Amino acid sequence: MKFEPVQKKLPPLSPVIRASECGCPPVKNITPADIADELKNETWFAGLIDTPAGPVPQVSTEIKLSERIGHIRARTSSFRMKFSLKPGLYAVGSPVSSSDIFVTANYRLSFDHLRKALEGMNAWILVLDTAGINVWCAAGKGTFGTDELIRRIKLTDIKKYVEHRKLILPQLGAPGINAAEVRRNTGFRLSYGPVRADDIKKYIEKGYTADEEMRLVKFTMKDRAVLIPMEINMIKEKLIYFILAAFLYSALQPEGIIFKDAVTSGYTLITAGIISVAAGAVLTPLLLPFIPFRSFAVKGGITGAVALLIIEHCTGAFSSVNLYFYSAVIILFTLISSYIALQFTGATTYTSLSGVKKEIKYSLPVYIAGFFVSTILLVISKIYEWGYL
Template identity: 45%
Template sequence: METSCCCSCSEPDTACSYSIPQTDSNITIANRIDHILARWGYKRSGHVVRPGLYRLGNPDADSPVFASANYTISFDTLRLNLKGFDAYILVLDTKGINVWCAAGKGTFGTDELVKRIESTGLSHIVSHRNIIVPQLGAPGISAHMVKQRSGFTVEYGPVRAADLPEYMRTGKATSEMRKVSFPIQDRLVLIPIELVHVAIPTIIISIILWLLAGPAAGVAAIAAVITGTVLFPILLPYLPTQDFSMKGFILGGVCAVPFSAMYAQSADLPEWALAAGAIVPLLIIPAVVAYLGLNFTGSTPYTSRTGVKKEIFRYVPIMAVMTGIGSVIGIVLSIFRLAGVI
């Protein structure tokens, strides 16, 4: 990016010594490749923009200032939707995390915002004292503390950057701009990174189960993971109950039924062995899907931090017990089979 020295300041030793990088609203092929790699979790912490102040277009002392996370997708989405605007973008150091998640973690927060305002000499660069913060950054930003410590007023913009042009034109956000929705396209983009996180363990476990308990067991492991990472976010709004864990138990139970029925009719074994074997997928698969589903609580508008904590303490022990009992039953049956008992 090009850099430009600020020349609108009244104190040259303070602000003019800060060279402001120039950016634009063009999204290049390299940017899009970066976005794809970020979505798939490749070098997850490496998709960052250097924190600081950026010039978009040809801003002057009266131009608006927008706050952004230093996650490349967040920064690129903002500058793309400000095409045609002359503005400043103040990038906070969120450790490569998007605005919403960083606000929850505290990195897109009051201290970091005040720090960047001071370190960039923003008060000497613009004549106004207003900074537009994404609405989803509100949990981390205390507006009155920012005002008290920096003199800047925090203005909360719309939820989505795509609404910024209309917001800037009218000077206000409609109720639709304030509404947090979670449509299918937003849920689909969560799938790749969740798959990547569990891909290698899933392959290893499915191979082991295939060798110890047969092809059906290996396929069941893969089916459980696909259900928890792909089907769960797609079907999320349509699954009954509010708790993510219960949604996972229900969806996992549906996934487990075919494997349970398959085992119950699969071999010439004693009835007790068939019944015990049929129970195994009904215990393990719902627990696995529920656990994977719980991972989506931090990336949806359906839960709060308090609600997530309650779910963890309430349901994770149940998941552990179900998985433990199912594993013990499966191991005992395998030992009996190898020993010729059944």
């Protein structure tokens, strides 16, 4: 497909150009004092501290209950899109001109992990504008990037606050940052700290070096478990259409749509749907390393098929309808579980783009074929049910 540029009608020429027309927001020098004024109601705001270069907002290193609730909301809902803070320079404790500068994203979970890890220290935090996205995702897109870092160093005038020229970045910010370019442009040398903010104190103790353990990204069962609510949240929106379709299918009679008996038989399809979601979005992520094969589509397919067959074995719910229905359910919902598991690639810490492309190349035709076959089987099942077969 080729995209044509949209021809926009230009407004009549006028000597006065308003900021909204020139396409850029009005340039405003954001001073720490301005920020502080806005921060009065922020839960982490601990007051303003005076430094020779001017006042800087100080952040608390304690995570309050309301903030913990915010963390849970960010993990489970679209609230995470709003869970951000203003970019700029902040202080932990009472930093002086020789104190370390830690760089992070303006997503609250990133910021909160960092400030908690800096408890009892005197340090600076430089928050970049990543549009409220976490460090690693933003680095992948370049918003936690070289340009933004250079811009933020200049906007905050950080050179006035410190005498050294060293920034400590989270290691996972590295995909977006060209350290050499930052040094050429600003004079700041970059050090990449540990992957997890929790290791910062150990990193400093070891003379500002991250050992192999600190540099390695893991993907523990706990790491995977916290991602599950968001996986389900994304499916939730589509579930209502599926339930409607399931009832509609069950209500189809030669005389028309009759909902009288649909509720009981519709539940069989809905049960299969719920099993496939549980298999693809919960079991597959949790048991990830224990399910055979590297492909997520295959992993999800295996989990889905096994879960469906166990339920069938215990209840006979699918085969009791008829053999066509049974086959259709197994094919369709195994593939749905597989597809859901494939979506989990976006949340993992180790999948590559080339690998995902490879998976999609092989699985997409299977999904399409399977969808057609199971649709035909469901139609045959219906005709059989009506007694025409």
